[in-house]
Amino acid sequence: MATDAVEKEDEVSCEENNDIDPFTLCEGIPLYHFSMINDLHRAKAYHIAIQQAVSAVREKKESVSVLDVGCGSGLLSMMAARAGSKRVYGCDKAPGMADCARGVVAANSLQGSVKIIPKLSTLISVGDNEANDMLDKADIFVSETFGDDPFSESFLPSLQHAREHLLNDGAIVVPRGICVYARAIESEEILNLNSLPSTQFSGLDITDWNIFSRARWSCRLLDHSFVALTESFQAFEMHWDDDAQPIELKQCVHRDLCAINTGKLHAFVVWYTLDMFQGCPEISTDCNSSAMTGRHWRQAVYFMHEPKHVVKGERLSVSVSLHRDRLFFKSS
Numbered sequence: 001m002a003t004d005a006v007e008k009e010d011e012v013s014c015e016e017n018n019d020i021d022p023f024t025l026c027e028g029i030p031l032y033h034f035s036m037i038n039d040l041h042r043a044k045a046y047h048i049a050i051q052q053a054v055s056a057v058r059e060k061k062e063s064v065s066v067l068d069v070g071c072g073s074g075l076l077s078m079m080a081a082r083a084g085s086k087r088v089y090g091c092d093k094a095p096g097m098a099d100c101a102r103g104v105v106a107a108n109s110l111q112g113s114v115k116i117i118p119k120l121s122t123l124i125s126v127g128d129n130e131a132n133d134m135l136d137k138a139d140i141f142v143s144e145t146f147g148d149d150p151f152s153e154s155f156l157p158s159l160q161h162a163r164e165h166l167l168n169d170g171a172i173v174v175p176r177g178i179c180v181y182a183r184a185i186e187s188e189e190i191l192n193l194n195s196l197p198s199t200q201f202s203g204l205d206i207t208d209w210n211i212f213s214r215a216r217w218s219c220r221l222l223d224h225s226f227v228a229l230t231e232s233f234q235a236f237e238m239h240w241d242d243d244a245q246p247i248e249l250k251q252c253v254h255r256d257l258c259a260i261n262t263g264k265l266h267a268f269v270v271w272y273t274l275d276m277f278q279g280c281p282e283i284s285t286d287c288n289s290s291a292m293t294g295r296h297w298r299q300a301v302y303f304m305h306e307p308k309h310v311v312k313g314e315r316l317s318v319s320v321s322l323h324r325d326r327l328f329f330k331s332s
């Protein structure tokens, strides 16, 4: 009888949950938000940098205005308000997220200084009357729109637009720079997270399913067996603290590398460090970083179209290109 009851309960809950995508909380909000907000290393690094940035502006002017692009839960906006900013504008393009952030801000009694704007940052208007989203341009740009794949959430175009339309000259950017690193690897195990091998399963060929494979994937590198085919190398280094320097949305770098092992080049693995603000702790998404326990970020994996056989000692010419929000790797 007891088993029967449990089975019936299970049936009911399955039916009720039929439409729920397990990876989405609501209105397209990805489930990763819980692990992201629980990543205290991430939160502390932003907290310290925001406090320092607000203090630096307050040394020069009395009232500080902050723009938090992709405010999500509102956490960074509230940190900016608590640090002494007069006005904080947090925007999020996901309406459900912005609604929730508004509630969170009110629950913390910060609605007097934090305004949540339910918009893509590039649609925000600035002007000295209530019809506009922002009353004034911001002195500080804060954003945590960095995925495992560093630029996939369009940080660079958002910053470029904000500099032109939403920020005062000389505005501080948090984080103020990034270093992107990569290394070539062989890993059947990681390859198999995203594709089916050409070997047949007891005579059954299901490789047509590979139409669903993606050029990019994410995983915790150390959870899988792999062979490093090159040392890690720096792909890009960018600094955003000088607004006289344009934001380059298209870049390409070439690296001449030496294969350190023999194997099949299946993919390039990518991680990065964020330089938050002068003298402040960095954020790293490196799997070898000692502080990775309890961390939200994984490593981005870029698969090669065709695995390439590499021999130890061979020279590898690798080019990495950035096109707005995507990275591309080529090796010859």
Ligand SMILES: C[S@@+](CC[C@H](N)C(=O)[O-])C[C@H]1O[C@@H](n2cnc3c(N)ncnc32)[C@H](O)[C@@H]1O
Binding pocket: 036, 037, 069, 070, 071, 072, 073, 074, 075, 076, 091, 092, 093, 094, 097, 119, 120, 121, 122, 143, 144, 145, 146, 153, 154, 158
């Ligand atoms: C990684 S989550 C942000 C988390 C949040 N800053 C926090 O620390 O809790 C990224 C959010 O940015 C939003 N987003 C990305 N680019 C945006 C843009 N240009 N304007 C508005 N929202 C943006 C997405 O909808 C998403 O909710």
